[in-house]
Amino acid sequence: MLKLMNFFSFLLAPDFSGAPDGIKEIMVKIYEVIESIVVPVIILVATVGIIYAIVLGVNYAKAETSDAKEEAKKRIINVVVGAVLIIVLVLLMYLFISNADAIFGWAAQEGGIA
Numbered sequence: 001m002l003k004l005m006n007f008f009s010f011l012l013a014p015d016f017s018g019a020p021d022g023i024k025e026i027m028v029k030i031y032e033v034i035e036s037i038v039v040p041v042i043i044l045v046a047t048v049g050i051i052y053a054i055v056l057g058v059n060y061a062k063a064e065t066s067d068a069k070e071e072a073k074k075r076i077i078n079v080v081v082g083a084v085l086i087i088v089l090v091l092l093m094y095l096f097i098s099n100a101d102a103i104f105g106w107a108a109q110e111g112g113i114a
Helices: 002-007 023-062 067-096 102-110
Strands: none
Touching: 023 067, 023 102, 067 102
C-alpha cells in the first residue's frame, strides 16, 4: 500500500510557490475546485460506464445475428477505450496541476513574467 501511495504522491496539493502572485491565487482556487469536483464526477462516470458495459454485454449475449454481435462488440470496445482515456486525462490533469509551480516558474524565466 505504501508503494501505491508513493506512486500517486504527485496528486498531493501543490504549493505553487514559484508562480507569480496573481497566477498563484488563481491556481490555488482552480485546484480547490477541481479537488472537490473530480472524485464525485469520476465515481458517477465510472458507475454509468459499468452499467452501460453490463447492458452491452447482455446485448452481445442476446444478439442472434453476426451483425448485431459485431455492433455490440464495437460498443464494448468503445466503452473500454473511453474509460481508459478518462483515467489517463484525469491523471494528466492532476500531474499538470501538481507541477504547475515548476511550469509557471519556467514560463516566468523564459517569457519574462514576474
